[in-house]
Amino acid sequence: MSYRIQWLGKDLWVIGAGFAAAMHIGKLPVAIPVLQAELGLTLVQSGLLLSFIQCAGMCFALLLGSYTAKLGLKRCVLLGLALLTAASICAGLMQSVLSLFVMRTIEGFGFLLVTLSGPALIRELAPAHSLPMKMGLWTAYMGGGMGIALMAAPLLMQQWSWPAIWFGFSAVTFFFLVMIALMIPKPVPVTQPVQMRSLIRMTLRHPPAWLLACIFGTYAGQWFALVGFMPTIYEQNQIAPAVSGMLTAGVSIANAVGTFACGIMLQRGLNAKKLMQSGFAILIFCAFSFYAFKTQMPFVLQYASVFSFSLFGGLVAASIFSQALHFAPSPSAISTTIGLILQFSALSQFVLPPCIAWLVSLTGTWLWAGVVMSVLSLFGIWFTQHLFTKTFIQTV
Numbered sequence: 090m091s092y093r094i095q096w097l098g099k100d101l102w103v104i105g106a107g108f109a110a111a112m113h114i115g116k117l118p119v120a121i122p123v124l125q126a127e128l129g130l131t132l133v134q135s136g137l138l139l140s141f142i143q144c145a146g147m148c149f150a151l152l153l154g155s156y157t158a159k160l161g162l163k164r165c166v167l168l169g170l171a172l173l174t175a176a177s178i179c180a181g182l183m184q185s186v187l188s189l190f191v192m193r194t195i196e197g198f199g200f201l202l203v204t205l206s207g208p209a210l211i212r213e214l215a216p217a218h219s220l221p222m223k224m225g226l227w228t229a230y231m232g233g234g235m236g237i238a239l240m241a242a243p244l245l246m247q248q249w250s251w252p253a254i255w256f257g258f259s260a261v262t263f264f265f266l267v268m269i270a271l272m273i274p275k276p277v278p279v280t281q282p283v284q285m286r287s288l289i290r291m292t293l294r295h296p297p298a299w300l301l302a303c304i305f306g307t308y309a310g311q312w313f314a315l316v317g318f319m320p321t322i323y324e325q326n327q328i329a330p331a332v333s334g335m336l337t338a339g340v341s342i343a344n345a346v347g348t349f350a351c352g353i354m355l356q357r358g359l360n361a362k363k364l365m366q367s368g369f370a371i372l373i374f375c376a377f378s379f380y381a382f383k384t385q386m387p388f389v390l391q392y393a394s395v396f397s398f399s400l401f402g403g404l405v406a407a408s409i410f411s412q413a414l415h416f417a418p419s420p421s422a423i424s425t426t427i428g429l430i431l432q433f434s435a436l437s438q439f440v441l442p443p444c445i446a447w448l449v450s451l452t453g454t455w456l457w458a459g460v461v462m463s464v465l466s467l468f469g470i471w472f473t474q475h476l477f478t479k480t481f482i483q484t485v
Contacts, residue, residue: 142197221355
């Protein structure tokens with residue numbers, strides 16, 4: 090058995106674990122209407138439940154990033170997968186609103202442990218010549234995992250019930266837990282003790298780490314908000330729920346395709362700075378076009394704007410994670426640097442959607458949402474320009 094699956098590459102099992110972890114994020118939106126009907130979940134509770142998985146990243150990403158170096162990358166991935174598996178099973182068995190909130194919080198920590206440790210573990214396992222492509226594939230975990238969940242969850246729920254989604258996805262997660270435990274070699278013992286405080290201090294004093302976090306923060310909240318408001322497109326155009334799920338999955342998978350394509354381009358020598366700035370420029374065009382002309386555009390053009398936003402947003406996401414390996418203050422601080430990036434990402438995804446909703450309700454128009462997102466992308470371009478200055482490149 091080990092011979093047959095060895096050709097896949099040990100790093101691909103870690104990438105698969107990232108996809109499996111992201112499936113737990115994508116499983117909830119499809120099930121919300123059923124949870125409201127069966128468990129009495131209110132609209133406010135639904136919104137909180139959707140955002141609860143971001144709480145762990147928003148509060149503890151940097152701290153946990155420093156702890157992975159002490160615990161070990163492989164152990165952190167296994168622990169994260171174990172938390173996701175156990176929490177998903179418990180939520181499916183208990184079937185109560187309180188259990189959903191508690192287990193969603195635990196899933197948030199499991200998801201964070203996997204996504205914090207994955208890039209650094211891939212760096213240890215992947216050959217140097219294929220690292221940019223593998224990082225591009227890793228960055229596709231969010232769009233790809235959510236896309237798979239958005240397509241699979243309605244089928245499971247239609248055949249059985251919503252707990253079948255929780256049990257089914259926990260089985261997928263457990264499969265990757267077993268394979269990583271068997272296939273990934275034991276970590277090399279650390280010769281010197283890793284001081285968590287020193288890793289955090291080193292990262293916080295390193296300007297490129299802050300710039301990478303700011304760049305990703307300007308992007309991640311936009312993607313989450315734009316995809317989150319897609320139901321307004323479907324409602325406006327009277328799209329059937331079954332079709333809307335497939336369309337939303339297509340947008341998520343487009344992001345995965347964009348990140349993987351960016352990884353290939355980086356491996357072939359394309360400039361990361363140009364890819365990031367080009368991505369942000371396209372985001373400005375797509376977001377402003379969608380929001381400014383939302384009521385005038387036919388559905389096909391509305392969907393094309395969102396699809397293109399997600400696709401070319403992959404240029405930004407993949408470039409950031411690949412550059413995190415390069416701009417981290419030291420190899421031992423890669424997870425801490427990614428922790429800072431994910432903390433800004435979670436904060437952006439938590440804050441931006443309600444801010445856009447408030448702005449739209451205040452002004453009565455979606456135009457200013459496009460303006461806000463365009464300004465954020467302009468900041469992303471400026472941060473990117475500042476990141477690739479000669480001063481920072483010489484210090485890494």
